[in-house]
Amino acid sequence: MSNAQSPAASRRSERSRWAILTATRELVSEVGYGKVSIEAIAARAGVGKQTIYRWWPSKGAVIFDSFLALSxxxxxxxxxxxxxxxxxxxxxxxxxxxxxxxxxxxxxxxxxxxxxxxxxxxxxxxxxxxxxxxxxxxxxxxxxxxxxxxxxxxxxxxxxxxxxxxxxxxxxxxxxxxxxxxxxxxxxxxxxxxxxxxx
CATH class of the missing domain: 1.10.357.10 (Tetracycline Repressor, domain 2)
Structure with a gap:
C-alpha cells in the first residue's frame, strides 16, 4: 500500500502545521518563551500534542520553525x-x-x-x-x-x-x-x- 497522502490529507496536514506555527508565534508574543508549553500550543492550534511531536522534537524546535515561517x-x-x-x-x-x-x-x-x-x-x-x-x-x-x-x-x-x-x-x-x-x-x-x- 502506498504511504503517499491523499491531496485532502496533505491539505489537512498543511493547515495543521500552519495552525501550530501561528499559535506558537501568538503564545510567544503573549506570554514569553519560558511560559509557552507544547500543551498550550496544541490547545491554541486545535491539535493533539502528538501531532506536534510528529513534526518537531521539542518546544525550541517548533518555536524556531515558527520564527522561520514568520521571516x-x-x-x-x-x-x-x-x-x-x-x-x-x-x-x-x-x-x-x-x-x-x-x-x-x-x-x-x-x-x-x-x-x-x-x-x-x-x-x-x-x-x-x-x-x-x-x-x-x-x-x-x-x-x-x-x-x-x-x-x-x-x-x-x-x-x-x-x-x-x-x-x-x-x-x-x-x-x-x-x-x-x-x-x-x-x-x-x-x-x-x-x-x-x-x-
Whole structure:
C-alpha cells in the first residue's frame, strides 16, 4: 500500500502545521518563551500534542520553525538582494526594510523572545546560525561580491566584517532599546560602512 497522502490529507496536514506555527508565534508574543508549553500550543492550534511531536522534537524546535515561517526565509530568487548597480541605494533599501520589520510588533515580539532564548540555549543558537543566519548572510555576500567586482567595495574586504559593521549597531540599538530605529539611521549605517570599506 502506498504511504503517499491523499491531496485532502496533505491539505489537512498543511493547515495543521500552519495552525501550530501561528499559535506558537501568538503564545510567544503573549506570554514569553519560558511560559509557552507544547500543551498550550496544541490547545491554541486545535491539535493533539502528538501531532506536534510528529513534526518537531521539542518546544525550541517548533518555536524556531515558527520564527522561520514568520521571516519567510525560503530558497528562490525572491530572496536575492537588489542589484541596481548602485550599492549604497541597494543596501539602504534592505536596511530600511530591516528597520521596518523590527518596528512591527507582530515581528518584533517573537524575534526578541527567540533571541532571549538563544542566549541561554547553545543548541538553539546552533540551529539559528545554520538554518537562518548563515544562509541569509550568504545571500547578502553575493551582492557584496558583485560590488567588489564593480569596484564599489574594497576587493580585499572581509565580507563578514562588512556585514557586522552594517548590522551590529542596528541590532544592538534594537536589543537594548537604546534609540529609535528609523530610515535615517539605516541610511547612516550604510554610508558609514561604505566609507570604511571603500576601494
Amino acid at each position: 519567510e526565509v525560503a530558497d528562490g530568487p525572491e530572496t536575492a538582494l537588489p542589484d541596481t548597480g548602485d550599492l549604497a541605494a541597494d543596501l539602504k533599501v534592505v536596511l530600511r526594510a530591516t528597520v521596518a520589520e523590527f518596528a512591527d510588533p507582530d515581528f518584533e515580539r517573537p524575534i526578541r523572545a527567540l533571541n532571549t532564548e538563544i542566549i541561554n540555549d547553545s543548541e538553539l543558537a546552533t540551529q539559528y546560525r545554520e538554518k537562518l543566519a548563515a544562509p541569509v548572510d550568504e545571500i547578502k555576500k553575493v551582492r557584496l561580491r558583485s560590488a567588489q567586482k564593480a569596484g564599489q567595495l574594497d576587493p580585499d574586504a572581509d565580507l563578514d566584517l562588512v556585514l557586522e559593521f552594517l548590522y551590529a549597531p542596528l541590532f544592538q540599538r534594537w536589543l537594548l532599546r537604546s534609540g529609535p530605529l528609523t530610515a535615517d539611521y539605516a541610511d547612516s549605517l550604510v554610508e558609514t560602512t561604505l566609507r570604511a570599506f571603500r576601494p
